[in-house]
Structure formats: C-alpha cells, structure tokens
Amino acid sequence: MKKSLTYLLIICTIFLLTGCSTPEYIHDTSSYERQKELHSNRSGNVFIDVMAGVGSVFVGAMLDCEMEYIPSDQEFKKLKLINPTNDTLYVNMLTDLVWDNEDYCDFMDIRIPPKLHCKVMVPMHAAYNLYFSNTPQNDDDEMIQIYTTDVKKFTLYPGMTLEADTSSETVPEKEK
Known part of the structure; x- marks a missing residue:
C-alpha cells in the first residue's frame, strides 16, 4: 500500500511540474522571461482565489x-499551438496589448518541432497576429489573427491562409 501511494505521489508531482513549466520552444530571451512572468502571475492569482474561497467558507x-464568493475573472489562459507537419514551424505572436509600461506582450522566435505542440500562456481578451512559416526567413510568413477568448488550441500548417484566400475569390462563369 505504501509503495503504490509513493508511486502515485511521484507521478502526480511529475505531472504538476511538467504542466506548469514554461515552454522550452521559445528561443527569444525577453519573450521567455515574459512567459515566466505570466506563469508566476497566474499562479499567484490562483493561490489568492483558493485562499479567498476557503476563507469565505470558514467565515460563513x-x-x-x-457567504457568497465570486472568484475573480481569469486573466490568463494557455493557448496550445499544434504543429501537424513534418517541418519545424517558426512562429511570432504580436499584439498591441502592453505587458509592462514599456513592452508589448509579444512572443517572438517560437520554434515548434515536427508533430509536437507548444503551450503559451497568453492574456485574456487579446488579439494576436500569428506569423508562421516552416522556414526561418520572414519573407514567406503567413499571418492569421486570433482572439485569446475564442480559442484554446490552434493547429498551424503552411498554406492554411492561402486556402482561405482562394476560397473567397469568385469563380468565373463558363462561357456559353
């Protein structure tokens, strides 16, 4: 019984540590530091909400x-970027949302290996322009805009914006 409880505790600890780790696919140092700040800020908010809930139960x-306890609005969420291709995807996420007084909440130089995914902590109610390509050059990037409140996971593959452009074009009528 003790052995199985020890194994269960170790497995739970591993899941918690891997689930809360910052993405290792962000290669820009300022973006990586911003991601760590978002994680710690979110952890603080969750801890405060839990303590406020427990406190309201005791006071009640x-x-x-x-006692009615209404938790605060969630300020951050995890966005899962999925790479289904056989190539590494290079992703830049740009927004007009300011994180601290001088920097935007952008995430640059995200490299998602083939057939893997990357979880990125993003602020709620933000619009991001995702620039992505399977080459490191910027001249062939595709752009798509996402809203963090609308998506939880997003699959990126080269040519997805081109398909949307061709479907919106009108097809010429056949000559009689």
Whole structure:
C-alpha cells in the first residue's frame, strides 16, 4: 500500500511540474522571461482565489450564514499551438496589448518541432497576429489573427491562409 501511494505521489508531482513549466520552444530571451512572468502571475492569482474561497467558507461557518464568493475573472489562459507537419514551424505572436509600461506582450522566435505542440500562456481578451512559416526567413510568413477568448488550441500548417484566400475569390462563369 505504501509503495503504490509513493508511486502515485511521484507521478502526480511529475505531472504538476511538467504542466506548469514554461515552454522550452521559445528561443527569444525577453519573450521567455515574459512567459515566466505570466506563469508566476497566474499562479499567484490562483493561490489568492483558493485562499479567498476557503476563507469565505470558514467565515460563513463561523457566522452561521451563507457567504457568497465570486472568484475573480481569469486573466490568463494557455493557448496550445499544434504543429501537424513534418517541418519545424517558426512562429511570432504580436499584439498591441502592453505587458509592462514599456513592452508589448509579444512572443517572438517560437520554434515548434515536427508533430509536437507548444503551450503559451497568453492574456485574456487579446488579439494576436500569428506569423508562421516552416522556414526561418520572414519573407514567406503567413499571418492569421486570433482572439485569446475564442480559442484554446490552434493547429498551424503552411498554406492554411492561402486556402482561405482562394476560397473567397469568385469563380468565373463558363462561357456559353
């Protein structure tokens, strides 16, 4: 019984550590540091919400009344970028949202290996322009705009914006 409990504890710890780790696919140092700041900021918000919930339960029990606790709005969420291709994808995420007083909340130089995914912590209610390509050059990047409140995971593959452009064109009528 003790052995299985120890193994269960080790497995849970590994899952927690890997689930909370910052993405190793971000190669820009300022973007990587910003990602770590977002993770720590989110962890602080979750801890405060849990403590406020527990405190409201205790106060409600001591005063023999019903305390209503409304958790604060979630400020951040994880966005999962999926690379289904056999090539490495190079992704830059740009927004007009300011993180600190001088820098935008952009994430540059994200390199997603083939057939893998990358989780990026992003602020809620933000619009991001995703520039991506399977080559490191910037001249062939495709751009798509996403809203962080609308998506949880997003699959990127080269040519996806080109397909959208050709489907919106009108097809000429056949000559009689």
